[in-house]
Amino acid sequence: MAPLRAFLSLAVCLLLGHQAFAKNDAPCQRSKWNNGYATFLKRHIPPGTPTSLDQNQWMNYIKQHTGCNRPTQSFISPEDLDKVKDVCKSNGGKAYKDNLCISQQSFTFVTVRSEPGTCGIKSIRKETKHLILACEVLENECLPVHFEGNPEDLKPNNNARGCQDTRVPGHAPSFKMTWLWLLSVPLVFIYGY
Secondary structure, eight states, X not given: OHHHHHHHHHHHHHHHHXXXXXXXXXXXXXXXXXXXXXXXXXXXXXXXXXXXXXXXHXXXXXXXXXXXXXXXXXXXXXXXXXXXXXXXXXXXXXXXXXXXEEEEEEEEEEEEEEOTTTOOEEEEEEEEEEEEEEEEEETTEEEEEEEEOOTTOOOOOTTSOBGGXXXXXXXXXXXXXXXXXXXXXXXXXXXOO
């Protein structure tokens, strides 16, 4: 009975691990997260962001609109929305790694660093860099679903394929083991008996 219980526990962990941690290994593949684009817009291109770098304005904005739970938040002007979406297309972005694309042009955006939970502002900085975005297919359109930092100010590789050119029809997300998944396996054996 114990071996069967252990086998079933392991099978459940494998299935849950695959569903929870499957990651597309190329841009513009079908997303498993239907709200990815809406969350991206809410976090990075919300309406009404301050136009200055005034600390009080940004603190009030974050408290009222985006919340204080993320210590680093980057905001792109809503006027750049179409250009941001183009990063996930062949003419606007190059494949970078996994499901990430890097923009062919640089963008100016504001990065706000704050104390988690308190909204106390540490720094507000206007940056001009190439965007690195996770791009996935939602409702038959390849759209940004995640803003990845670019601390090393990376530029696109002109020899890389266009972002949307990497799509392979019928290609499913790869099964990549994560450290969390690997930790769950010994727990099944410890508590499964």
